[in-house]
Structure formats: C-alpha cells, structure tokens
Amino acid sequence: MHTRTLGQGLxxxxxxxxxxxxxxxxxxxxxPREEMVAVLRGAVERGVTFxxxxxxxxxxxxxxxxxxxxxxxxxxxxxATKFGxxxxxxxxxxxxxxxxxxRRAADAxxxxxxxxxxDLYYQHRVDPQVPIEEVxxxxxxxxxxxxxxxxxxxxxxxxxIRRAHAVYPVTAVQSEYSLxxxxxxxxxxxxxxxxxxxFVPFSPLGKxxxxxxxxxxxxxxxxxxxxxxxxxxxxxxxxNLALVEHVRxxxxxxxxxxxxxxxxxxxxxQPWIVPIPGTRRLTRVEENAGxxxxxxxxxEIADLDALAARIGIRGDRYNETGMSMVGL
Numbered sequence: 001m002h003t004r005t006l007g008q009g010l011x012x013x014x015x016x017x018x019x020x021x022x023x024x025x026x027x028x029x030x031x032p033r034e035e036m037v038a039v040l041r042g043a044v045e046r047g048v049t050f051x052x053x054x055x056x057x058x059x060x061x062x063x064x065x066x067x068x069x070x071x072x073x074x075x076x077x078x079x080a081t082k083f084g085x086x087x088x089x090x091x092x093x094x095x096x097x098x099x100x101x102x103r104r105a106a107d108a109x110x111x112x113x114x115x116x117x118x119d120l121y122y123q124h125r126v127d128p129q130v131p132i133e134e135v136x137x138x139x140x141x142x143x144x145x146x147x148x149x150x151x152x153x154x155x156x157x158x159x160x161i162r163r164a165h166a167v168y169p170v171t172a173v174q175s176e177y178s179l180x181x182x183x184x185x186x187x188x189x190x191x192x193x194x195x196x197x198x199f200v201p202f203s204p205l206g207k208x209x210x211x212x213x214x215x216x217x218x219x220x221x222x223x224x225x226x227x228x229x230x231x232x233x234x235x236x237x238x239x240n241l242a243l244v245e246h247v248r249x250x251x252x253x254x255x256x257x258x259x260x261x262x263x264x265x266x267x268x269x270q271p272w273i274v275p276i277p278g279t280r281r282l283t284r285v286e287e288n289a290g291x292x293x294x295x296x297x298x299x300e301i302a303d304l305d306a307l308a309a310r311i312g313i314r315g316d317r318y319n320e321t322g323m324s325m326v327g328l
Contacts, residue, residue, distance in 0.1 A: 014267060152200075
C-alpha cells in the first residue's frame with residue numbers, strides 16, 4: 001500500500017477504512033466484537049493506516065471498538081474522529097458545535113480511543129448556530145493543548161471551508177463522493193485544490209451499490225440505513241443499475257472487481273484524495289487495497305467521468321433531513 005498526503009503534510013495510506021458499519025447503519029451487527037477488532041488489526045497489517053470513526057457512531061461504541069483494536073498498533077495509524085452532535089440518552093437530538101461541547105467531546109473521545117491525541121478531528125456537520133470561526137478556534141486550542149493534531153470538516157460547503165481555513169488550517173474535508181455522487185466537483189474540489197486541503201470520500205462504493213452486490217431485488221435488513229435513502233428505493237435501484245452494469249463491464253475487461261474500478265477512478269481524480277470504504281470483512285479490505293494497483297487509461301477515466309451525466313442518477317443520497325445538513 002503506498003501513501004498519500006492530505007493537507008498540512010498528513011501522510012496516510014492511499015486507501016483508508018471507515019469503521020462506522022462495524023457498529024451501525026447496515027443491519028444487525030456482524031457477530032462478536034473480537035471479529036471486528038481482528039478486521040481492524042488485519043487491515044493495519046495489510047498497510048491500511050488511516051481509520052475513520054465518530055462519537056455518534058453507536059453512539060460511542062464505535063470509538064471504543066477502534067480504541068481497543070488499535071491500541072497495540074497506535075504508533076502505526078492515523079485515527080480520525082468527529083464532533084458536532086448533541087447526544088442525550090444514547091440518541092442524537094441535534095447539532096452542537098459550541099466550543100464548550102467540542103472540548104468535552106474531545107476529552108471523551110480520547111478516553112474511548114485509548115490515546116492521548118486525536119490525529120484528525122472533523123466537525124461532523126456544520127452547525128448553523130455556531131460561527132465556523134469559533135469552531136476553528138476551539139479546535140486550534142485543542143491542537144495547542146496537544147490533544148488534536150489536525151482539523152477537518154465533513155460535508156461543508158466551499159464558503160465555510162474558506163472561512164474555517166482562514167482561522168486555522170484545514171487538513172482534510174470529508175464528504176460523500178463516488179461515481180454516482182458527484183456533488184463535491186463544482187465547488188468543493190476546486191476550493192481544496194486552491195487551498196492545499198486533502199479530500200476524504202466516504203461511501204466511495206455507493207454504500208455497496210457500486211460493488212454490484214445490490215440490485216432492485218435486494219431486501220435490506222432491519223436497521224439498514226439504505227432503507228431510508230431515496231436513491232435506494234426499489235424503483236431507483238432498478239433505474240441506477242445501468243451505471244453499475246457499465247462499471248461491471250469495465251471491470252471484467254480488466255480482470256478486476258467493480259468496486260476496484262470505483263476506487264481506482266477516485267484515486268485517479270487527484271493525488272490528495274483518499275477514499276475510506278467501510279467493510280466488516282478482511283477479504284473486502286484486501287480487495288479495496290488492491291484498487292491502488294488498478295491502472296486506468298485516460299480514455300477509461302474520461303468515460304467514467306461522464307458516466308453519471310450520461311446515464312443519469314435517480315434519487316437523493318440522503319432523506320430530506322439529511323440533505324438539509326450538507327453543503328452549508
């Protein structure tokens with residue numbers, strides 16, 4: 001696994017791992033906690049050094065899982081986590097990026113992660129009630145205190161990124177980005193290129209859709225977030241399969257998997273883009289890592305670049321509430 005550099009010189013593996021699905025969002029949890037610990041440690045053994053979590057995943061239990069798994073290899077990994085939600089009685093009840101809450105959240109995350117410093121600390125969603133300058137200032141204080149190394153934003157719009165970066169350098173922005181979710185391209189990616197900020201696409205495999213393992217007949221288990229997403233209604237899945245079929249053909253021609261094509265396309269966009277696909281299986285970790293060795297020609301990249309516009313994508317990537325919280 002080769003490495004890539006996000007903003008402010010933060011070096012990470014070219015493919016990271018998103019740990020959220022090990023605790024929530026994709027149906028029943030996958031069995032004993034020890035198995036997920038083994039997957040995370042196995043990922044590190046295979047060169048994956050960038051692990052993403054958040055206090056709200058669970059809530060809290062995903063950070064605890066990551067902390068347990070990575071404690072023996074802490075010096076080999078970059079751990080990213082997030083703040084910004086108000087959590088009461090085990091449930092999210094809104095946003096809260098007040099400086100006081102950021103400080104409390106950081107201390108709690110440090111304990112759960114079993115570490116003395118958070119490598120990359122993202123604001124999970126922009127809080128319209130708290131000026132981004134105050135958020136950046138609070139994270140800067142945590143950096144000065146030695147509790148945080150780098151500042152990040154998640155699903156923020158270009159203007160917010162600029163305002164935050166003017167107060168304290170932003171190392172990375174994380175948003176959904178893939179062959180069927182192209183929202184960051186018009187404004188966010190050019191802003192990051194200008195400011196020298198790295199980009200971390202989550203759901204780079206379209207929440208599984210781009211792997212070719214989901215179709216119109218797929219039945220989602222209770223607790224699977226995809227059952228609440230407009231893009232994953234039965235009709236929209238049927239319409240969107242045309243995109244997957246094209247990716248599947250490209251993959252077959254090259255002797256690789258559709259997921260590897262989707263990740264290779266992301267890697268080809270910019271050298272400062274680092275996808276974080278989630279998985280619960282080491283075989284998928286190995287498959288995802290293999291995408292770094294998949295060559296795409298200029299013609300293949302151009303073909304894939306135009307795919308979503310040419311075929312069309314049906315359905316929003318979040319429900320109405322979720323869509324209202326992005327791009328602020």
